[in-house]
Amino acid sequence: RQVLSALSQIAKHSVDLAELVVEAEIFPVVLTCLKDSDEYVKKNGATLIREIAKHTPELSQLIVNAGGVAAVIDCIGSCRGTVRLPGIMMLGYVAAHSENLSMAVIVSKGIPPLCACLIEEHEDHIKAAAAWALGQVGRHTPEHARAVAVANVLPTLLAMYMDTRSSEDLQMKASIFTKKALKNILQKCTSLSALEPLLHDAPPNIMKHIVGQFSKVLPHDGKARRLFVTTGGLKKVQEIKAEPGSLLQEYINTINSCYPEEIVR
Numbered sequence: 643r644q645v646l647s648a649l650s651q652i653a654k655h656s657v658d659l660a661e662l663v664v665e666a667e668i669f670p671v672v673l674t675c676l677k678d679s680d681e682y683v684k685k686n687g688a689t690l691i692r693e694i695a696k697h698t699p700e701l702s703q704l705i706v707n708a709g710g711v712a713a714v715i716d717c718i719g720s721c722r723g724t725v726r727l728p729g730i731m732m733l734g735y736v737a738a739h740s741e742n743l744s745m746a747v748i749v750s751k752g753i754p755p756l757c758a759c760l761i762e763e764h765e766d767h768i769k770a771a772a773a774w775a776l777g778q779v780g781r782h783t784p785e786h787a788r789a790v791a792v793a794n795v796l797p798t799l800l801a802m803y804m805d806t807r808s809s810e811d812l813q814m815k816a817s818i819f820t821k822k823a824l825k826n827i828l829q830k831c832t833s834l835s836a837l838e839p840l841l842h843d844a845p846p847n848i849m850k851h852i853v854g855q856f857s858k859v860l861p862h863d864g865k866a867r868r869l870f871v872t873t874g875g876l877k878k879v880q881e882i883k884a885e886p887g888s889l890l891q892e893y894i895n896t897i898n899s900c901y902p903e904e905i906v907r
Contacts, residue, residue, distance in 0.1 A: 734775030777823025791836035
């Protein structure tokens with residue numbers, strides 16, 4: 643426990659110090675600590691990997707190559723509560739660095755355990771961390787956003803954002819992280835089937851991002867346009883009350899202009 647904690651304290655300060663810790667050949671030995679029966683050893687091991695990963699894409703890539711991402715994902719899956727937190731943060735830091743590193747988290751099957759944290763955990767700060775990490779994974783390209791969206795993350799994030807039962811201070815922080823995660827994923831998401839259920843529940847500040855994505859995709863996709871009518875999506879968009887001249891109204895106008903007048907009416 644103490645050794646891992648001490649190494650974390652060294653690695654967190656700068657790239658040079660993190661590199662020194664890595665050069666001491668802590669990989670792959672540190673990964674075995676993530677399987678330890680002592681939860682503090684697990685937590686401190688994940689914290690050490692997190693402190694190294696956050697500095698640079700190169701250090702994160704080194705962790706990926708050593709099997710560190712897969713090991714942390716297994717660790718998150720095998721424990722509960724705050725022990726999960728450093729691992730969740732570590733995946734978010736790795737994914738934030740680049741498209742390729744984010745894809746490494748996706749390919750290593752990192753999305754399901756992060757989703758599980760959103761649903762299983764009761765503490766706001768753990769859920770907020772999982773939301774933030776999923777936002778980092780999904781924010782790069784439509785392919786990344788789709789990987790997150792098909793795991794049915796968006797309705798969970800939206801429900802979390804709208805849930806006001808939490809304590810006020812944490813609620814505020816959790817809601818900021820969740821809103822940012824939703825925005826990150828929505829702005830890249832072109833999977834309309836994942837977006838459409840959100841049209842029914844989203845508040846205006848989130849709705850503009852959802853409708854915005856439809857306004858980008860529908861003008862160029864005839865099949866999607868037809869589907870949007872038959873699923874009732876177009877009708878739902880007509881029911882949205884947008885401020886005249888607002889961005890949301892602009893998006894609605896763009897969608898309406900894809901259809902003959904008699905359908906829009």
